[in-house]
Amino acid sequence: MIRLRDAIRSRPYLVDTAIAVLTFAATMAGRPGGHPERAVPLTSATIALGAVMCAALVFRRAWPRTVAAVAVAGLIVSLVAGGPRTPLDLATAVALATLATHNPRRVAWTAGAISAILLAGTRIAVSDVSWMGQEVAGQIAWIGMAIAAGDSLRSRRAYISAVEERARRAEQTREEEAERRVMEERLRIARELHDVLAHHIALINVQAQVASHVMDDEPRQAREALGHIRQAGRSALEELRTTVGLLRRPGTVEELPTEPAPGLDRLPELITSFTAAGLTVDCRLEGTPRPLPSPVELTAFRVVQEALTNVSKHAGKATTQVRITYGRRDLTVDVTDDGRGGGNATSTGHGLVGMRERALSVGGTFSVGPFTERGFRVHAVLPAPETSAI
Numbered sequence: 001m002i003r004l005r006d007a008i009r010s011r012p013y014l015v016d017t018a019i020a021v022l023t024f025a026a027t028m029a030g031r032p033g034g035h036p037e038r039a040v041p042l043t044s045a046t047i048a049l050g051a052v053m054c055a056a057l058v059f060r061r062a063w064p065r066t067v068a069a070v071a072v073a074g075l076i077v078s079l080v081a082g083g084p085r086t087p088l089d090l091a092t093a094v095a096l097a098t099l100a101t102h103n104p105r106r107v108a109w110t111a112g113a114i115s116a117i118l119l120a121g122t123r124i125a126v127s128d129v130s131w132m133g134q135e136v137a138g139q140i141a142w143i144g145m146a147i148a149a150g151d152s153l154r155s156r157r158a159y160i161s162a163v164e165e166r167a168r169r170a171e172q173t174r175e176e177e178a179e180r181r182v183m184e185e186r187l188r189i190a191r192e193l194h195d196v197l198a199h200h201i202a203l204i205n206v207q208a209q210v211a212s213h214v215m216d217d218e219p220r221q222a223r224e225a226l227g228h229i230r231q232a233g234r235s236a237l238e239e240l241r242t243t244v245g246l247l248r249r250p251g252t253v254e255e256l257p258t259e260p261a262p263g264l265d266r267l268p269e270l271i272t273s274f275t276a277a278g279l280t281v282d283c284r285l286e287g288t289p290r291p292l293p294s295p296v297e298l299t300a301f302r303v304v305q306e307a308l309t310n311v312s313k314h315a316g317k318a319t320t321q322v323r324i325t326y327g328r329r330d331l332t333v334d335v336t337d338d339g340r341g342g343g344n345a346t347s348t349g350h351g352l353v354g355m356r357e358r359a360l361s362v363g364g365t366f367s368v369g370p371f372t373e374r375g376f377r378v379h380a381v382l383p384a385p386e387t388s389a390i
Contacts (some may be wrong), residue, residue: 016058024054027090045081046088049074055089059097063112071095072115079122089139092119100150101157108154112147116140187233191302191354193240198351200236202309204229205352206277207346228276263297264289264324267304271322274308280319280382281308296382298335299358300324302364306351307335307378315376317341330364331384338375355380 027050028042053074060067071092078086096115101110120136127135211225271283286312292300313321318339325332352368355378361368364382371377 012061013058016060019060019215020054020057023057023091023094024050027087032208035042042087044084046086049078050091053088053095057091057094060095062103063100064095064099068095068099068111068115072118075119076122079119079126089142093142096143096146097150097153100147101154103154105151105154107149108147112143116143116197119143139153186358191357194351194354197236197240198306198309200232200239202312203232203277204236205274206312207232210278232273262287263294263301264292265302267324270301270305270308274312277312279308279312281322282319283322283324286323289326290386292331292384293362295362296331296364296384299362299364299382300331300380302358303333303355303380304335306355310351310378311335311337311339311376318375327384327387329383331382333378333382335378335379336371336375338372 021298053071056070057068061090072095075088075092078088090114096112103111112382116139119139123135134293151363200326207225207228211222211229214225215222267283275281277281304324308320308322311318315337320335320337323332323334325334359380359382362382366380366381368376368378
């Protein structure tokens with residue numbers, strides 16, 4: 001069926017030519033009302049006029065209004081020349097149906113009304129029938145059925161076209177949604193890998209510098225620094241293995257943990273790793289600690305982790321204060337330092353971007369900027385109503 005429809009659409013003039021030939025054949029062989037005694041004699045003029053009207057049907061799709069006008073005019077000429085009965089009604093009906101198919105409803109019915117008035121008036125003028133006569137009523141009904149058939153076909157085509165358009169838009173929407181999900185997942189993986197590795201590599205870099213500096217004069221301190229490097233490398237590998245394992249694990253989304261990273265329960269361990277690298281960190285919890293939604297707790301941990309990493313990389317010898325405040329409706333994370341001001345802001349990495357994206361993804365706010373005269377501040381407010389605790 002689809003192939004047949006495509007073949008018809010690809011050869012419109014061939015199809016219209018076939019319709020014109022069939023219409024002409026039916027016109028020449030037809031018997032009005034099925035009664036032989038009512039047959040209209042065919043004359044050379046009638047045959048020629050019918051040939052012209054049916055030939056015009058070949059162009060009915062390209063110029064539907066012109067073809068309809070030719071058909072109506074031909075039928076009027078036939079009525080004037082041969083009386084109230086004519087075999088050429090079929091060609092006029094096909095032309096008017098085509099006009100209704102390819103034009104708005106108002107145009108179609110207006111053209112049908114004008115045609116009905118003209119043809120009915122001509123029949124009355126060339127005969128003694130009245131407006132309520134059988135021939136006149138039949139003529140009006142014949143035109144009305146042709147317009148109604150064409151309008152019905154137009155409505156059906158419009159409906160099918162609308163359904164196909166909705167299906168196309170739905171498919172496009174599904175593709176856009178799939179692409180959006182892929183991009184979101186790529187960003188999530190990028191943030192996760194950055195957060196997992198960044199602070200460990202920063203600590204390894206700091207400890208390596210310490211070891212290189214004291215290797216000759218303080219071998220014991222150098223060995224301690226190398227031990228910290230080994231521990232940081234082991235931790236980085238473990239977290240990286242966990243993250244990659246989750247990405248490679250088969251199964252549905254519902255079967256996988258939402259996040260592989262730790263929460264605030266590992267904050268002391270995080271602080272210790274930085275203090276071991278020579279960073280002075282003062283961490284305080286304010287308010288009453290309570291269980292938090294996993295995404296919020298993860299975001300808070302990663303903000304503190306990345307902020308301390310930036311301090312160790314950019315602030316030099318600095319004292320850092322970490323404040324975790326449990327409010328009734330939110331959790332506030334505030335990390336400040338008194339190191340070289342603006343160091344974090346001028347970083348070309350993805351740390352600040354990742355922290356902002358994490359905060360916004362859970363519906364929170366995030367801001368960074370200078371603190372006092374030299375330092376820098378990272379401030380995040382994450383929604384965590386008491387009723388949402390898990």
